[in-house]
Amino acid sequence: MTPESPYPHVFRPITIGTMRLRNRVMVPPHGSAVGDLWGTEREAARHIAYWEARAKDGASWIDGVRGRVRNPVVPGFEPSGYGAGTLGNYREPNYVERVRELVTVLHRAGAAVTSQLTVIGGVPQAPSTRTSSPMQAARPHVMRRDEIAGYVEEYRYSAARARDAGLDGIELHLNHDDMLEWFLSPLTNDRDDEYGGSLENRARFAVEALSAVREEIGSGTTLGVRFTMREEAPGGYTAEDGLVIAQYLESTGLIDFLHAVIGSPWGDPSYIQPQYYRSAEWAGLAGALRAAVSLPVVYTGRVTSVAVAEEVLASGGADVVGMARAYIAEPRLLTKALDGREDEVRPCVGGNDCISRQYAERLPFGCAVNPHASHEVDGPWPKAARPRALLVVGGGPAGMELAGLAAESGHAVELWEAADELGGQLRTATKAPSFDRYADYLRWQVRRLDRAGVRVRLGHRATADEVAGHGADVVAVATGAVPHRPPIDGVDGPHVLDIRDVLDGAATGKRVLVIARDDHLPPLGLADHLSERGREVTLVYAVAQAGALLGRYILGGILARLHKRGVAFRQLEEVVAIHPDGVRVRNVYSGATEDLHGFDTIVLACGGDSDASLYGELRERLPEVHLLGDAYAPRRLVAATRQAYALAGLLAE
Structure with missing residues (x-):
């Protein structure tokens, strides 16, 4: 770092416990999605290579070792969902062997390495019969004192294994x-024994677990807690209560740092806050916490760039910042910031596909904007064995990503786009509220194509003869x-618009009904756009849940926004006819129909149909022609970029 560095707080060293950190950037846990450290050799190598790339970039603290503590259940009981794995x-x-390998690699890269100890509540054990969410219907097992004591010993055992693995x-x-x-x-917690009631009693289990860990690791290993600064559900503890909890934990003398976060697994906000929230929105709460304690404070939550990290640190919001998704999107985050190349930093859009793919869709880990993420084990992006001339027709997300990757591997690439700007339908989507980071991403792609030497031709609709x-x-x-x-009766009426028309500026009436046939963000983003402009909006879904593919890590934020604006939802109803002032809906199960009246505008948010006509004309005329992105099958950004990555890899062989 030079004296003129624009990020003097980010790159200032700090000591936390026994860890001497070269800067103030910590990468919070998320590696379980990348590859199983305790799985096959290949899975472990993938996991280690992912973290090594971030450590080599300069991240000073990798809090990356997944730490599920054993969950003992009686024989024959089968936990489900996230709690299904009980071993820990x-x-x-091979825990010690694999973690020691990871630690060795990351220490060589200059990073400290820590592990979390986690036990998820209510799967099935809990302090009482109360659950944390009205959406949690499974009743828990209320823990006895001996079961609490057994867990404390499991924390102790886990700490010993972590110590033996060489963790910091x-x-x-x-x-x-x-x-x-x-x-x-x-x-x-509504217990009436020594584990319930007063703060001291409610904190007793945590203090006993901390004591057991500290006894096992001694003073030569750093120990801290990650805790929620406030609870979002009514009846939970407030931000003021959170300060008292933090002060009480500090008073035990057992911990070296406090890692302050916000959110619940299901609510507004969720604990992995999506695009609907401002960057570092809760850093002020962390700053109040930092003023109330003497321990170092780590803040994590929508720290979207190095510049945001600098603002948080400079304002006293934290001593260290956690950056996870920004580091998924851009593995050379700190290097580019130090070199003054911020315009080359690939921006995280906050869409949460990185977590929703695995936990909501059971798909492999993937980042919407960075298809290289989790492929670090494969080494640098390859140079083409036979550089060739590639023509990409279509400048949406798939075409742009393919063009960039192919040019970066050494091909001579030309890109034709019918519109006057690159971006395709994603550019239209950027006009909805909270989609500004997608606009940043498109601007980054344009700069990238220019740096890679891609010849871009705009405003040109290709014909088959011209391409051939x-x-x-x-x-x-x-x-x-x-x-x-x-195919709905009345769909061609003059008051029926498409979502793209509305986002591009078409006028609507005061009362708008949206026909939603899309399991992801578009219908909800449209409702956000319309309700922000004072429209009265009703969404009609044929499915039971809006945004079924969004998962709980993003859905709560947008539903809360829409509910506050009075947006109405009707579910399990298929629109079967459109009238001049409304629609007829039919229940998808009973078949009963109902007419809804009083609407000025009907908007279709029904996705798209692939436009593969050009491909159909070319596939028999050219020796090698490929089809990708929405032209193959309409999906979202992450599908387009991953498909482009796969095709670019084949072209490099």
Whole structure:
């Protein structure tokens, strides 16, 4: 760092416990999605390579070792969902070996390495019969004193294994529905024994676990807690209560730092806050906490860039900042900031596909904007064995990503786009509220294509004859999709618009009904756009849940916004006819119909139909032509970029 560095607070060293950190950036846990450290050799190598890339970039603290403590249940009981794995990572037979390998690699790269100790509440154990969410219907098992004592010993065992693996520190998880939070919270703990009632009693389990860990690791290993600064549900503890809890934990003398976060697993905000919230929105709460204690404070929550990290640190919001998704999107985050190349930093859009893919859709880990994420084990992006001339037709997300990757591997790439700007339908989506980071991403892609030497031709709609006569060795057709117009009586009425029309500026009446046939963000983003402009909006879904593919890590934020503006939802109803002032709906199960009246405008948010006509004309005329993105099958950004990555990899062989 030079004296003129614009980020003097970020790059200032600090000591926390026994850890001497070279800067103020910590990467919070998320590696369980990347690859199983205790799985096959290949899975472990993938996991280690992912973290090594971030440590080599300069991240000073990798809080990356997943730490599920064993969950003992009676024989024959089968926990489900997130609690289905009961063994716990520290009980894995190769735990010490694999973690020591990770620690060795990350120490060599200059980073400290810590592990969390986590036990999720209510799966099935809990302090009482109260649960943390009205959406949690499964009743828990109320823990006895001997079971609490057994867990304390399991914390001790886990700490010993972590110590033997050479970790620099341990972080106890007292947040985001962890069992220790359930004991701390008056919402979920109504016990009348020594583990309930007063703060001292509610904190007893956490203090006993901390004491056991500290006894095991001694003073040579750092120990801290990650805790929720306030609970979002009514009846939970407030921000003021959170300060008192933090002060009480500090008074025990057992911990070296406090890791301050916000959110619940299901609410507004969720604990992995999506695009609907401001950058570092809760850093002020962390600053109040930092003023109330003498321990170092880590703040995590929508720290979206190095510049935001600098603002948090400079304002006294924290001593260290946690950056997870920004580091998924851009593995050279700090290097580019130090070199003054911030315009090359690939921005995180906050769409949470990185977590929703795995936990909501059971798909492999993936980042919407960075298809390289989790492929670090494969080494640098390869140079093409046979550089060729590639023509990409279509400048939406798939076409742009393919063009960039292909040019970066050494191909001569030309990109034709029918519109006057690149971006395809994603550019239209950026006009909805909270989609500004997607606009940042498109601007980054334009700069990237320019740096890679891609020849871009705008405002040019390609014909099959022109493409066939161009002479490119390879052609990729990424011509996107056209709006889907469902076969509904009255769909061609003058008061019926498409979502794209509305976002592009078409006027609507005061009362708007949206026909929602999309399981992701578009209908909800449209409702956000319209309600922000004072429209009265009703969404009609044929499915039981709006945004079924969003998962709980993003859905709560947008539903809360829409509810506050009075947006109405009707579910399990298919629109079967459109009238001049409304629609007829039919229940998808009973078949009963109802007419809804009083609407000025009907808007279709029904996705798209692939536009593969050009590909159909070319596939028999050219030796090598590929189809990708929405032109193959309309999906969202993460699908487009991952498909482009796969195709670019094939072209490099």
